[in-house]
Amino acid sequence: MAHIKLPEFEEMTPAIQDKARPILEKTGKLGDIFKLLALDEKIYFATDGMIQKYLLDETTLSYDIKEAIALLISKENGCKMCVDVHKSIAKMLGLSEEKIEEILQGIDSMNVDTKDKALLNFCIKASGKENYKILKEEIDSLKQMGWSDVQIVEAVAITGYFNYINTLSNVFGLGHSN
Structure with a gap:
């Protein structure tokens, strides 16, 4: 269990909910790291950009x-x-x-x-x-x-x-x- 309270989908900003929705539809759950990052929209989107550019995009x-x-x-x-x-x-x-x-x-x-x-x-x-x-x-x-x-x-x-x-x-x- 995380050392701090992680937000549930309903507690996330609409912009992060838009990112979470396809994950929930595909897997049925959000991982703890997603929830942790969702505490702060700036941290979430900065991290998501790194994931996309470093790991998922062809490089x-x-x-x-x-x-x-x-x-x-x-x-x-x-x-x-x-x-x-x-x-x-x-x-x-x-x-x-x-x-x-x-x-x-x-x-x-x-x-x-x-x-x-x-x-x-x-x-x-x-x-x-x-x-x-x-x-x-x-x-x-x-x-x-x-x-x-x-x-x-x-x-x-x-x-x-x-x-x-x-x-x-x-x-x-x-x-x-x-």
Whole structure:
């Protein structure tokens, strides 16, 4: 149970209700993170914009890489709710159960090329408290492997998004029974 009172559909602003209605029609419920964000329309729409642009729109990174970042960062941050949500999203995007479990075992267990592992390891480092210690040479190394500046920025933006959403979920006890 969340540490604060989450609004029900009827308590949300009309603009957020418009976003909630299709979710309710499709799934029959609203997740705790949706309800938490719905407390403040500005936070809701800023976050929704990030979700649309970073995760759902086609971008320079594949959905496989984006979902791997989502799962790895959420696991790193101890956000069980986000891991569970992204396991479902990864399945919807066509990742097999085996591939998802491989990701959750950690980067070294993943059957991906060295280039992908390097980017994912970089994202883990970028998500940490000591990300200010990342050196230009580490970014240059990713570029030498074939990652573009845009792809690296996008990967770090997705990493930052998951630090943000995991923090909201963890601080307010979302997805926990008590």
